[in-house]
Each structure stands twice: as structure tokens, then as C-alpha cells.
Amino acid sequence: MDPEVWSQFIRENWLVIVIALVLLFAVINLVKTVLKWAIVIVIVAGLFIYSGVTMEQIGDAVNKVTDSTVNTLKSEAQEMMLSEAKEAKYTSAGDGTYTITTPNLEVKGAAGNDKVEVIFRGVSLGQWSVTDTTKAFIDEARKNGAGS
Incomplete structure (x- = not known):
């Protein structure tokens, strides 16, 4: 290309x-x-x-654009976790699952699970492993006050 x-x-x-x-x-x-x-x-x-x-070249170009877009969204979501952690609202369900919401993010997970589902500005970014950034975000949301 x-x-x-x-x-x-x-x-x-x-x-x-x-x-x-x-x-x-x-x-x-x-x-x-x-x-x-x-x-x-x-x-x-x-x-x-x-x-x-070839169709393979076109497919490769589409895959590169898709990967680049997803990586950019993931980077933005991580930056948003850091910047919006203070206003995150932690809601715990009775079954050990929790939801954390901010104006731009929604993070869903279960206690003891090393994966969380991340939704950034209404777009699901899939399951993420809990990294230091994610863990700090969850901990800060808990400090802000647990919901029911």
C-alpha cells in the first residue's frame, strides 16, 4: 500500500x-x-x-487500522482511569460482583477475579487483566465510598 x-x-x-x-x-x-x-x-x-x-493486503490494512484504533482507545481508557478515579462510584452487588462508573468509564468485575470488563464511552473494550493501573482505579473507587 x-x-x-x-x-x-x-x-x-x-x-x-x-x-x-x-x-x-x-x-x-x-x-x-x-x-x-x-x-x-x-x-x-x-x-x-x-x-x-490482493484481498489479503486489503484485509491486512483493515486489521492494522482496527488494532491501532483499539490500542488508542485502551490507552485513552487507562488515562481516563487515572484522571477520573477521584469521582468513580463503586457499586457492589450481593454476589461479589461490582461495577465502577465514572462519566466516561464503566468497569465490571468480580471479587477475586483477575479480569474486568471495561466500557469506555459506551464502547466495550472487552475483558482486561487487572494491571497496576486498573487495581489503583478499583482501590480508589472503593475509598470513595461503597454503594450497596
């Missing part, structure tokens, strides 16, 4: 790209059915295949 490769491809195959674009616009303007979108997908896929981009 190197920009230099794309630039070189466009310089060498500009005529094929222009023809494909003309076909795309013609199909979009003339065909008014679901067939239109099937033809558009075939033309775009043909361009990708012709350019040498």
Missing part, C-alpha cells in the same frame, strides 16, 4: 483507469437496478486485481 507504488501504477495505467471511470459513470447513470451495483463492484474489483492489490 505504498503511495509510490500507487503513483507508478497510475502513471503506467492511466488509460485503463480512465476507461474504467467512464464505464462506472455510464453504468451508474444508465442502469437503474441492482445490476448496476453488481457491475460497479465488478469494475472496481477488476481494477484492484489489475493493480496487484
Whole structure:
């Protein structure tokens, strides 16, 4: 997915790209059915295949973006744990489970369990192992006053 490769491809195959674009616009303007979108997908896929981009490369790029986004969210959530620990509200259920809420975070866990579920701004970040940061957050929330 190197920009230099794309630039070189466009310089060498500009005529094929222009023809494909003309076909795309013609199909979009003339065909008014679901067939239109099937033809558009075939033309775009043909361009990708012709350019040498494989589905595996596209999948790898999507995975990289996903991993980067999740890692960024996890980092932000950890920073939020540190900054919002003072206002965290600890609520304990009778069965040993607890929920800690702040304006941006919700942490659910069970006493004695080394995993907690973290929800950051309404988006579940999955199960996290209890790290020093997480433990400090839980302890601070307990100090703030336990609910029922």
C-alpha cells in the first residue's frame, strides 16, 4: 500500500483507469437496478486485481487500522482511569460482583477475579487483566465510598 507504488501504477495505467471511470459513470447513470451495483463492484474489483492489490493486503490494512484504533482507545481508557478515579462510584452487588462508573468509564468485575470488563464511552473494550493501573482505579473507587 505504498503511495509510490500507487503513483507508478497510475502513471503506467492511466488509460485503463480512465476507461474504467467512464464505464462506472455510464453504468451508474444508465442502469437503474441492482445490476448496476453488481457491475460497479465488478469494475472496481477488476481494477484492484489489475493493480496487484490482493484481498489479503486489503484485509491486512483493515486489521492494522482496527488494532491501532483499539490500542488508542485502551490507552485513552487507562488515562481516563487515572484522571477520573477521584469521582468513580463503586457499586457492589450481593454476589461479589461490582461495577465502577465514572462519566466516561464503566468497569465490571468480580471479587477475586483477575479480569474486568471495561466500557469506555459506551464502547466495550472487552475483558482486561487487572494491571497496576486498573487495581489503583478499583482501590480508589472503593475509598470513595461503597454503594450497596
